[in-house]
Amino acid sequence: GFAKVDHHRALRNGFPEVVFCQGKAKEHIIEILTNLLKHGHNILATRATPEVYEAVQAHIPEASYSELARVITVLKEPILKRGRVLILSAGTADLPVAEEAAITAEIMGCQVERLYDVGVAGIHRLLDNKDKLNDAQVLIVVAGMEGALASVVGGLTDKPVIAVPTSVGYGASFGGLAALLAMLNSCSAGIGVVNIDNGFGAGVLANSIIRAIVASEV
Amino acid sequence: GFAKVDHHRALRNGFPEVVFCQGKAKEHIIEILTNLLKHGHNILATRATPEVYEAVQAHIPEASYSELARVITVLKEPILKRGRVLILSAGTADLPVAEEAAITAEIMGCQVERLYDVGVAGIHRLLDNKDKLNDAQVLIVVAGMEGALASVVGGLTDKPVIAVPTSVGYGASFGGLAALLAMLNSCSAGIGVVNIDNGFGAGVLANSIIRAIVASEV
Amino acid sequence: GFAKVDHHRALRNGFPEVVFCQGKAKEHIIEILTNLLKHGHNILATRATPEVYEAVQAHIPEASYSELARVITVLKEPILKRGRVLILSAGTADLPVAEEAAITAEIMGCQVERLYDVGVAGIHRLLDNKDKLNDAQVLIVVAGMEGALASVVGGLTDKPVIAVPTSVGYGASFGGLAALLAMLNSCSAGIGVVNIDNGFGAGVLANSIIRAIVASEV
Amino acid sequence: GFAKVDHHRALRNGFPEVVFCQGKAKEHIIEILTNLLKHGHNILATRATPEVYEAVQAHIPEASYSELARVITVLKEPILKRGRVLILSAGTADLPVAEEAAITAEIMGCQVERLYDVGVAGIHRLLDNKDKLNDAQVLIVVAGMEGALASVVGGLTDKPVIAVPTSVGYGASFGGLAALLAMLNSCSAGIGVVNIDNGFGAGVLANSIIRAIVASEV
Amino acid sequence: GFAKVDHHRALRNGFPEVVFCQGKAKEHIIEILTNLLKHGHNILATRATPEVYEAVQAHIPEASYSELARVITVLKEPILKRGRVLILSAGTADLPVAEEAAITAEIMGCQVERLYDVGVAGIHRLLDNKDKLNDAQVLIVVAGMEGALASVVGGLTDKPVIAVPTSVGYGASFGGLAALLAMLNSCSAGIGVVNIDNGFGAGVLANSIIRAIVASEV
């Protein structure tokens, strides 16, 4: 058919291929999801509009939906949560991306804590939560506009920091470019950056780090 | 001749036309400076290389030079310093731009305090100096790379903040574009941004604010 | 909850956190506004569509709306106007941004005068109003297309000039980029530039300068 | 050989192919110029370094050179000047480009007047010369930085205006991009723009307009 | 009021201020047009949607509309056509811009000939019409995609050529940027370029050249 679902991926990466719904026809999405479900794994589909969810749910009644994060999940196996991932957001407009990261990390088996709306315009909100930074094993920083939160967090911790620029802003933000460039040029060394609005990618990277930690614990 | 020196400017703006040396022949620079000196004002020339200074000094022995800031000054009138301008820099590589701002503001009559190398990668260096922020009437923040210092300073003060992005950085800094975009998109509202590496412009704007303050005091 | 309203801000900056409505759910906006109103301050919410206003008004009947400027205001305290801010616009299409600046400066306590549609294609319209330039303490110049008005105004005055590029234009204006670059590169030194269409930021910066003037008057 | 000199051009365009020296070997330039001279026309070569001129002069002793404009000329026929072209420049750093335009227009047979260093930061310098604008048949405006001079001149005249952005500036001028975009977006309608630093092209266009005027006079 | 209509313009430029409808409220447009009509001149309004035209016509019944060119015209004075302007387009998708140029030039008093759909992919269509190129006094070339038509026309004629890049295309045309850059870098020297899709500006420039020709004829 039109799709070659990568069934090896659950073996290689510990989680089956995630469906990127944007630009796909509803029937295609349903066909791929149905195909994936046959293997009994948990399922994640990102960038799903409410209309897509409605169509999916008609075929897969157990499918859940986060309207904020625009993700569909189907739980077939129990999730064993391990690791400690902290997700910070600069503003409330960054929540959809932060939640996409959170749900991705969670369904892949991470324990996730959220610390939202702690942007640098009121930096005491972040400084009051230093203990949360210390408790985490991996941090995800989600920020639009000028993305300065990533640099400040990076300066306060020695943990791996994953930065997600968002398209929140207007004018010279150029759809998230300002935050992206800021994060790539951070004076706090050692921040790993993912694509604009790519909460999914940040969740996957956080999970791969947690996997590496857990693997070595054994 | 080739140049129409704007002699009205000392009247309109309180300081005569400043000479931008980049891309001008030495003889032209000397001719313009000599012309300006006839009016008895203090003189400022920016973007001057050591070679330009050497040529100028041969004709105008009282000319001084800051190699770091690349500016030539000639003092003919005493400067009455008023106002309190604080200039912050993120790193030591931003010093040439910070000093260009400082010398510009000083020769135009501002009292300038410097707080250098307080970038957000080690934010305690800034937080330890909050009193300096409180004492100032105008703040100039000079930063390259991701320019996050401007947002953090803007969040800590209610004073006018002038942000100067610098070309310090490499790769996706794109010659200062990353810092410029960050400052324009700052989540700390009300920051006035000048061109990349434009310490001179920041000094002029700071001085115009100090002038407005002093004018209303009378 | 999802939002950490920065209640310190009224103390730090003299005005409480302003709500940026773009990209926020109506319920979130209402929740944040209601939360802010408890402290008895005046309230400003920008980038509000008519639909957002309708929803807000159902909960906060005393809320006012400027459809042109797309801002919601709630007045709880009398405003003591001080200072003299002049707002110029190049064309009539720049009015939404100019009015956002004007209402922002006014609710924060500035006296605002407007001089609209004085673009450089008919420069006599500006030159006939030089007395207004002289009377002001701070000037805000709002212009799209090539943004030349900022440079001409900057050359005519020694007051602080804040330039706001707008997205008015098409083709190679690239959403306001042409005006933004022009203002950053102005040959009239000392202009502070804010983000494209950021009337709000210009109003805040003007107010911070007026605050500095008033503070020193005492 | 390597070059197919376009000998038809003198017939089609009234002036033979102009040699663009940048990126050509000296021997090639000399070979092309010698080839062109055989037809007895006047010759123009642009973007010539002093080294190129030296090499050319050894073979063609009657060749002249403008170091400022970086052009080589060889006069074989008398030039009959007609038409009135006015060339304005914003600053003295724009002179090389303005002179390239002037010499190009002159060798093609235009009468050229120069009005240099009349940028908008001191707009009285331009307003004092309105009669020169009125006398001209075609105007060329040469400006770097934010290029605002083109808009102001365009608003003051009904003559054809040719705008030449220059690479004078730094930072967010991006090698002349700021001035180029400004000129393309001018609110003064009907300005024809040429490439950054392309004084040559402006001279050619001015000459083609003068040719059209003269052609209709007969 | 909100608008300072530039009534001098009819005197300065031979045609009153043209109304740019994009981004203006219908009432504003009607108010400005009504205001302009009082002076008895012909009127041009560009970038008008059918809805705008409908609203205008309700108040100004004699208003005409070109849906293709999106322009409204009101004829109050007879037009004396003089000069010969040739407008070429590369494809049929460029017609809206070509017609905006044509109607602008015509209402300002130019005789206009059209030569459409002669793009370089089938170059014989252009070469078969060389006589039309020879007959014209000014040429306007309208082309999207790679804009090569401007260079080919420029190489075939010694008349002034005005190039209008259009946003016709997709992908790496980047909204007309590809054609704009091509026209600015044309190897056929002396082409004056206007903004992307700016048929209006091309018409104005063509008219100013025709005016200069006519002025010298007397």
Place this chain on the structure above:
Amino acid sequence: GFAKVDHHRALRNGFPEVVFCQGKAKEHIIEILTNLLKHGHNILATRATPEVYEAVQAHIPEASYSELARVITVLKEPILKRGRVLILSAGTADLPVAEEAAITAEIMGCQVERLYDVGVAGIHRLLDNKDKLNDAQVLIVVAGMEGALASVVGGLTDKPVIAVPTSVGYGASFGGLAALLAMLNSCSAGIGVVNIDNGFGAGVLANSIIRAIVASEV
């Protein structure tokens, strides 16, 4: 009329002018198609919306439509298929572009094989199909996001590879720019790149190569 259909093209290129529907009025499209059909050739129209197809079909009932590829075809002559073109796509979201290429190549007379959804995230899907690569004479690689598939295919084959970047992606894909730049910079030398989403152009180029192969076979 408004259009100069290039009837020579069937002779020059072996297939008549293809209609690009985007930005054309329905009546214009119908007029051009009807005009082309008179010559008895097969017809191809690209970028056709379902509404355009509906209007076309009302006049030309034998017209077919691929909703996925957005192309209309009218078959008047039998197609003699020759050559072996392999079309690969990285993901299922790239199908519309891949099918535009496939239908274009087929109607021009190529035999086309499809190998879809073989992106490098699961590279075994490609490596398992090496025999298909070996069997083809020309390969078309269609990929969005980072476009890496083109480089990997280019490294596995010595056949001509045509790369089509697609606009599939978001954020820093900048509408397909990321894939376009990747393909242009491929470390696998000798890949010919067409515009973003230009499946049509890839099909034409593949066909011209097949034509050259067939021409030499005789």
Place this chain on the structure above:
Amino acid sequence: GFAKVDHHRALRNGFPEVVFCQGKAKEHIIEILTNLLKHGHNILATRATPEVYEAVQAHIPEASYSELARVITVLKEPILKRGRVLILSAGTADLPVAEEAAITAEIMGCQVERLYDVGVAGIHRLLDNKDKLNDAQVLIVVAGMEGALASVVGGLTDKPVIAVPTSVGYGASFGGLAALLAMLNSCSAGIGVVNIDNGFGAGVLANSIIRAIVASEV
């Protein structure tokens, strides 16, 4: 060691790995070339400065050098030329890139004809050579500035056209970007574009097409 020379490539692609000298130390280049020579194949090294050649020749005396094309070649096997590749250039400044393409195609076994300096500013130079276009099996068009030559050639032939944008130009050519975008957006469908200044890549692609032609002849 530091390099894993891809010795399979001669088998896969019919020619061994080509050495890209830019950014490599002389010793590394010599080591890689010596390594490659052991297999008895002909050798090509691109982007070699005269200094690199001098160092190479000291170790490999039979190495030849084209200073214009900046390529080193070592011939160990006789070259059997087949196929007909025509290389066109727009100007003489494009020769280095055109020659890089020519030498690459030749050493890989193609017969190459050159048609240089036939840019569209004097289009008769191209039209006079239509027979050369007709004789070729593959065409390579090398052009800087606005790159219009590719579109005109593409409109005149049904053969595969490979377009190479060059960095010849200045200002808004942005290092070849203008020509690159023009070629990607060509209205002459089916042109395969390679990277700016990538004569090497064009030669490889031309050769792969000739290989496909020859393979099918057998």
Place this chain on the structure above:
Amino acid sequence: GFAKVDHHRALRNGFPEVVFCQGKAKEHIIEILTNLLKHGHNILATRATPEVYEAVQAHIPEASYSELARVITVLKEPILKRGRVLILSAGTADLPVAEEAAITAEIMGCQVERLYDVGVAGIHRLLDNKDKLNDAQVLIVVAGMEGALASVVGGLTDKPVIAVPTSVGYGASFGGLAALLAMLNSCSAGIGVVNIDNGFGAGVLANSIIRAIVASEV
């Protein structure tokens, strides 16, 4: 003084502030290094030219230098290597960046394995080394040109992948932008990207992941 060395950093991040030499005066570098050495830690200075090293060595004789990686190191404490970091490079021209990453990770205490010159143009070189991918805990992929190696590696492993785009390339690589965008848009989810040529940042991020692994092992 001019610098506020961040002595807390060794405590916060396990390694003292690293000196970025680019754009700093030699005396400043020596002063900062001397200052840091007083605390007895190992020292790392990046982007150091041979001249800088020479000056440093005169004051700090025990300083070592990697000319390839442009880094200076001073070892004062023994390094306890733990963890397994694999660094892959696409070409030999990427070695300076790969080595900067390697030396950074090593001095911070990581065990580093190198797998260089395994770009996707000859993909068997990578596929032959799958065991090395399996053995690592963290992978760093260094690639210029189109950066495809990161996607292929990301598809083959479930370990955290850090991607470093390099400026290796020319033309439309735009100084590494092509590789950067490719890596950000990788279809292999969960790759953390650092700035162009930022081997240092990749080394720091790898080390922070190894630290997190080691911390949880205890």
